Every structure is written in structure tokens, then in C-alpha cells.
Amino acid sequence: MNVMYFAWVRERIGLPQETVKTDAATVADLVAELVAREDRYAAAFADVSALRVAVDQELADFDAPLAGVREVAFFPPMTGG
Amino acid sequence: MQVRVQEAVFDPGTELAGFATGRRDIGAVVSFTGVVRDTSGDLRHMLIEHYPGMTERAIGKIVDEAVARWSLAGALVIHRFGTLPPGAPIMMVATAAAHRAEAFAAADFLMDYLKSRAPFWKKEVTLSDAAWVAAKDADEDALNRW
Numbered sequence: 225m226n227v228m229y230f231a232w233v234r235e236r237i238g239l240p241q242e243t244v245k246t247d248a249a250t251v252a253d254l255v256a257e258l259v260a261r262e263d264r265y266a267a268a269f270a271d272v273s274a275l276r277v278a279v280d281q282e283l284a285d286f287d288a289p290l291a292g293v294r295e296v297a298f299f300p301p302m303t304g305g
Numbered sequence: 306m307q308v309r310v311q312e313a314v315f316d317p318g319t320e321l322a323g324f325a326t327g328r329r330d331i332g333a334v335v336s337f338t339g340v341v342r343d344t345s346g347d348l349r350h351m352l353i354e355h356y357p358g359m360t361e362r363a364i365g366k367i368v369d370e371a372v373a374r375w376s377l378a379g380a381l382v383i384h385r386f387g388t389l390p391p392g393a394p395i396m397m398v399a400t401a402a403a404h405r406a407e408a409f410a411a412a413d414f415l416m417d418y419l420k421s422r423a424p425f426w427k428k429e430v431t432l433s434d435a436a437w438v439a440a441k442d443a444d445e446d447a448l449n450r451w
Contacts, residue, residue, distance in 0.1 A: 228356070230354055230356060230424070230426060231354055231426035231428070231437055232437050234354075278356070278359055278424070281356075281358055281359035281362055281363075282359075282362075283422070297356060297359070297424075299356070299424065299426065300426065300437065300439075300440070301421070301439075301440035301445075302420075302421055302422065302423060302424050302425055302426065302440065303420070303425060303426055303427045303437075303438045303439075303440050304384065304396070304419045304420050304421070304422075304423040304424070304425035305339055305395075305396060305416055305419045305420035305423075305425075
């Protein structure tokens with residue numbers, strides 16, 4: 225699965241995207257797996273209420289299922305316009 | 306309907322002059338241009354990051370909804386990314402409709418949704434600092450108007 229990070233999430237984790245091998249059932253499970261890896265992930269995901277997630281390029285919730293999903297992206301609330 | 310996500314600068318006047326021309330069913334054209342503002346007094350530039358792929362999809366959905374809701378005859382969204390100096394145009398929306406109420410409302414709707422639902426992130430780089438612009442609660446609240 226392709227996992228992408230944007231804005232300060234990208235800066236905290238230190239990379240824009242990576243391929244993650246996972247059996248996580250939901251976004252929240254994937255976050256738990258990443259947090260357990262290294263401190264920089266724990267720092268980025270310390271407060272998930274400050275984060276948004278997109279599943280296959282559609283905004284989703286942290287309890288969204290990951291079966292069949294190819295791409296997950298984490299980022300702060302958007303500031304377009 | 307036209308959506309452009311680009312790094313290159315654009316000229317709002319030229320864009321507007323070419324927008325929704327040659328139609329006889331349009332009574333109103335509304336446009337908005339967002340410009341890089343120096344809020345701190347020492348802004349070096351604005352850095353705009355986006356999510357290629359999702360950006361075009363998300364804007365396309367927002368535009369489709371505006372077109373359907375206000376029976377627009379035309380809609381244009383241009384949004385830039387990259388390094389933008391103070392005073393540079395960031396983005397532009399234009400709407401064309403039979404009447405001004407629809408054109409204004411659709412442009413307002415597009416702006417509210419582009420602000421909070423299009424995957425862009427702004428970073429202000431000043432002479433002494435660099436900080437991501439935080440989303441405002443008011444921006445999220447604005448979506449409830451629609």
C-alpha cells in the first residue's frame with residue numbers, strides 16, 4: 225500500500241511517501257502500526273484529531289476499512305483558496 | 306467547465322477576458338482572485354503544497370456540485386502550487402450564469418469549499434521563520450452555510 229504524507233506530517237516523518245506492507249483492517253489500525261515503528265511516527269500521529277486522512281484520494285474517517293485500498297494519505301486540515 | 310492546477314503564474318484579466326465568451330444565455334459573470342498577502346510584514350514567499358491527483362479530483366467534484374446547484378453556464382477554477390511571492394495571484398474562480406444571484410452564490414460556494422476541501426497546504430516563509438498556515442474553525446463552519 226502506498227502511504228503518503230503532506231505538509232507538517234511529511235516534515236515530521238521525514239518522507240513524502242512510502243510503500244507499507246500491512247494487514248491493517250482500518251486506517252486507525254495502520255496508524256497504530258506506524259506509531260509503533262519509530263518516534264517520528266509517534267510524533268506525527270500524537271494527536272489524530274489534528275489530522276485528516278484520504279483513502280484512495282477521497283476524504284475518509286479513521287475507522288475507514290482498508291481492504292482493497294491502494295493509497296492512504298495523512299495531512300493536516302487543508303488550507304486552499 | 307475548466308479546472309487547472311498549475312505552478313505557473315496566470316493573468317486574471319486575460320483569463321476573465323477569455324471566460325464564457327460567445328454565449329447568448331449568460332447574464333452574469335462573477336470572478337474572484339486570491340492573492341498572496343504579507344500578514345507579517347516580512348514575508349519572503351508562500352509555499353503551496355498539494356496532493357497531485359486528489360487535487361484535480363476534489364476540485365472537479367466541487368465544481369460539478371456548483372454547476373448542478375446553480376445551473377451554471379460556465380465555471381473556471383485555477384489554483385497554483387509552488388513558491389509564490391507576495392502580491393502574486395494564488396487562485397481564481399469565475400462563474401457564469403443567467404442571473405447574478407446564481408453567479409455570486411456559486412463563486413462564494415466554490416471559495417468556501419476550495420479553502421477546506423481541496424488538498425492544498427500553505428506555508429509562510431518569512432525572513433526569520435517558516436510556519437504552516439493553520440486552518441480556521443470559521444473556514445469549516447462556513448461549509449455549513451451550504
